[in-house]
Amino acid sequence: MSGAKEEVLSRIRRSLKDVPRNERPEDVPVERGYRTESDTSREELIELFAERVSEYDATVTRVEEAELPAAIEKALRRRGVRRLVVPPDLPEGWVPKGVEVLSDADRLSNRDLDASDGVLTGCALGIAQTGTIALDAGERQGRRALTLLPDYHLCVVREDQVVGLVPEAFDRLRDAVQSEGRAITFISGPSATSDIELERVAGVHGPRTLDVLLVGRALS
Amino acid sequence: MKQDAFSPGGGAPFEVLAKESLANSQLRRNLGKATTTIRQKRAAAVGEMPDWEELREAGRALKERVMRHLDEYLLQLEESVTRAGGKVHWARDAREANRIVASIARGHAAREVVKVKSIATDETKLNEYLEREGIRAIETDLAELIIQLSGEESSHILVPAIHKNRSEIRELFLRELDAGDLSDEPTDLTNTARLYLRKKFLEAEVGISGANFAVAETGTVSVVESEGNGRMCTTLPRVLVTVMGIEKVIPAWQDFEVFMQLLPRSSTAERMNPYTSFWTGVSEGDGPQEFHLVLLDNGRTDVLADERGRQALNCIRCSACLNVCPVYERVGGHAYNSVYPGPIGAILTPQLVGIGKKGPDSLPYASSLCGACYEVCPVKINIPEVLIELRGKVVRHKQDAGEGWRSRLDPENAAMQLMARNFSDVRLYEASQKLAKAGQWPLARGGVIQRLPGRLSGWSAVRDLKPVPRQTFREWWKKERGS
Numbered sequence: 096m097s098g099a100k101e102e103v104l105s106r107i108r109r110s111l112k113d114v115p116r117n118e119r120p121e122d123v124p125v126e127r128g129y130r131t132e133s134d135t136s137r138e139e140l141i142e143l144f145a146e147r148v149s150e151y152d153a154t155v156t157r158v159e160e161a162e163l164p165a166a167i168e169k170a171l172r173r174r175g176v177r178r179l180v181v182p183p184d185l186p187e188g189w190v191p192k193g194v195e196v197l198s199d200a201d202r203l204s205n206r207d208l209d210a211s212d213g214v215l216t217g218c219a220l221g222i223a224q225t226g227t228i229a230l231d232a233g234e235r236q237g238r239r240a241l242t243l244l245p246d247y248h249l250c251v252v253r254e255d256q257v258v259g260l261v262p263e264a265f266d267r268l269r270d271a272v273q274s275e276g277r278a279i280t281f282i283s284g285p286s287a288t289s290d291i292e293l294e295r296v297a298g299v300h301g302p303r304t305l306d307v308l309l310v311g312r313a314l315s
Numbered sequence: 316m317k318q319d320a321f322s323p324g325g326g327a328p329f330e331v332l333a334k335e336s337l338a339n340s341q342l343r344r345n346l347g348k349a350t351t352t353i354r355q356k357r358a359a360a361v362g363e364m365p366d367w368e369e370l371r372e373a374g375r376a377l378k379e380r381v382m383r384h385l386d387e388y389l390l391q392l393e394e395s396v397t398r399a400g401g402k403v404h405w406a407r408d409a410r411e412a413n414r415i416v417a418s419i420a421r422g423h424a425a426r427e428v429v430k431v432k433s434i435a436t437d438e439t440k441l442n443e444y445l446e447r448e449g450i451r452a453i454e455t456d457l458a459e460l461i462i463q464l465s466g467e468e469s470s471h472i473l474v475p476a477i478h479k480n481r482s483e484i485r486e487l488f489l490r491e492l493d494a495g496d497l498s499d500e501p502t503d504l505t506n507t508a509r510l511y512l513r514k515k516f517l518e519a520e521v522g523i524s525g526a527n528f529a530v531a532e533t534g535t536v537s538v539v540e541s542e543g544n545g546r547m548c549t550t551l552p553r554v555l556v557t558v559m560g561i562e563k564v565i566p567a568w569q570d571f572e573v574f575m576q577l578l579p580r581s582s583t584a585e586r587m588n589p590y591t592s593f594w595t596g597v598s599e600g601d602g603p604q605e606f607h608l609v610l611l612d613n614g615r616t617d618v619l620a621d622e623r624g625r626q627a628l629n630c631i632r633c634s635a636c637l638n639v640c641p642v643y644e645r646v647g648g649h650a651y652n653s654v655y656p657g658p659i660g661a662i663l664t665p666q667l668v669g670i671g672k673k674g675p676d677s678l679p680y681a682s683s684l685c686g687a688c689y690e691v692c693p694v695k696i697n698i699p700e701v702l703i704e705l706r707g708k709v710v711r712h713k714q715d716a717g718e719g720w721r722s723r724l725d726p727e728n729a730a731m732q733l734m735a736r737n738f739s740d741v742r743l744y745e746a747s748q749k750l751a752k753a754g755q756w757p758l759a760r761g762g763v764i765q766r767l768p769g770r771l772s773g774w775s776a777v778r779d780l781k782p783v784p785r786q787t788f789r790e791w792w793k794k795e796r797g798s
Binding site for chain 1: 345348349352353365366369370372373376377379380383384385386387388389390399400404405406407411455456457458461474475476477480481484501502504505508509512513516517533535541542543544546547550551561566568569571572573575576579583585586587588589590591592593594595596598600601602610612616617619620622
């Protein structure tokens with residue numbers, strides 16, 4: 096085993112004879128001339144996010160914080176969700192009465208998740224430029240399987256979680272990865288395939304339906 | 316048309332396979348439609364980015380930095396993955412990589428493993444190897460499943476079944492998946508695959524994936540995908556084995572900000588692909604509790620040795636170069652006889668297997684050198700430059716390898732040498748023009764020479780030659796201006 100490692104490394108070094116011995120990686124210049132911060136106003140960013148998410152066959156509904164529980168109830172009813180998966184730390188007020196709650200506090204099995212009707216979570220952030228939602232297994236999200244096996248995902252995004260550009264997102268997620276090694280998932284609309292004659296079919300293996308509730312100003 | 320690029324013989328050359336593909340009009344229709352659609356979509360997705368050129372330049376520079384210091388980055392990656400609870404394995408070649416994967420699967424008594432699309436494991440022919448070991452690998456990407464069920468080979472990096480249309484796929488599912496009552500609507504076909512694969516995902520103990528990127532700084536590995544099968548394979552099984560080419564390492568977490576903008580727009584022409592998974596070793600209580608990363612060489616260190624050819628390793632497998640290539644559009648992927656088809660395959664395959672093999676040696680010639688591939692490449696790989704470099708290498712190898720007289724008698728070689736001599740001497744040049752004028756009359760028809768005689772006929776089969784005119788420029792100049 097270590098033989099393979101030594102050999103691959105020595106092959107590499109042999110092949111890189113042209114690289115001066117004292118050259119360090121940082122000596123190879125990398126010009127980062129691209130945009131790293133959006134100069135768009137907050138309100139425009141929020142609108143852009145809503146627009147771009149909905150372009151992926153997902154629905155976006157903008158609500159005020161106080162209206163959130165009612166909006167959740169309405170979405171679940173509309174999608175016929177009766178057995179709802181929730182991460183252990185989801186705020187109690189989010190879940191409407193009359194819905195059977197499958198909390199991951201009890202460590203649900205894959206079969207349980209597969210047999211549910213949907214999942215309700217928050218998120219780590221949203222990216223306006225690409226209409227992407229990022230999950231980092233943190234607050235109100237739970238582990239990865241929760242948002243993967245149920246056929247319906249209702250995701251709550253707070254307006255102050257929306258960033259403008261892709262580089263801003265990676266910057267914000269750095270800590271979760273670097274200090275805690277948490278898994279990150281990027282979601283841009285429901286799963287899709289274009290493998291048959293390049294015709295887009297929405298909904299393959301993940302949740303086939305994605306609804307987003309975009310929540311305005313937090314109540315002070 | 317069996318794929319054979321990584322066997323010593325190298326299989327049939329491009330010009331032979333291309334003729335077979337060209338004769339298949341269904342294939343040409345499927346391909347023409349697909350590549351035209353994706354080309355237009357890509358142009359729109361790239362067009363809305365004001366800083367696209369800056370991103371490309373950053374992508375190119377980052378890859379150059381990695382290649383020039385690959386040993387350091389790999390060691391750093393190993394350290395980071397290990398710190399995060401993963402285990403790193405090194406594989407000199409395909410056989411070694413396959414052996415490692417099989418022994419991990421066997422260690423968990425797995426009879427069946429689920430796989431997410433990985434070209435690296437296509438390259439090592441992992442599925443066949445596992446099958447011989449009594450382990451069944453289930454491909455879970457829709458197109459890869461189609462390919463696996465039909466027993467064919469992939470013909471595109473991104474859309475492996477691009478050569479098959481909906482009715483062909485319906486037939487296949489009816490036969491292989493026992494899907495009763497099925498229309499040929501892509502939605503119906505997709506749902507059939509979903510139901511079949513859901514069972515497999517829930518049962519699998521071991522998942523196998525490739526990697527789009529792996530970060531040296533943090534040990535984070537990522538899989539960029541659309542269908543969700545990647546999330547399934549990298550989340551549900553208890554054990555995850557990822558096989559990645561050593562060139563896939565990137566320096567830092569921050570660098571995702573470059574590649575995650577370049578890749579989706581170049582490959583599926585989307586602002587962002589539906590799902591991307593980033594995992595860092597093992598997370599307690601979330602996802603696989605055992606993670607193995609296999610670092611595969613299999614010829615990559617040979618590619619690294621050529622200062623100019625090295626840039627082929629920068630490839631992030633987006634497939635934009637296939638979609639714009641006028642040659643690929645007409646002949647399709649199978650003509651390249653490699654898991655890496657199209658322009659990038661034409662420079663990667665011969666370098667991976669080494670010059671001097673009949674099939675791969677023909678690939679640098681599968682191009683009109685129009686340069687469209689270079690223009691769309693998100694990491695600015697100068698494919699035409701490398702194609703020319705490789706043509707030179709192939710010719711030099713033929714000259715060196717041919718036993719003296721054999722190589723001197725090779726008609727193309729002899730003709731080129733004769734030409735080189737004539738072009739370097741005025742008197743010889745003028746004399747040969749006179750000679751040609753006298754000798755060409757039986758060949759020139761309607762102002763062109765379409766066919767050269769004897770052993771030169773292969774060269775003229777796909778090219779027209781201009782005959783030497785009645786009065787050459789040099790003769791005209793002498794007459795008008797004196798000598």
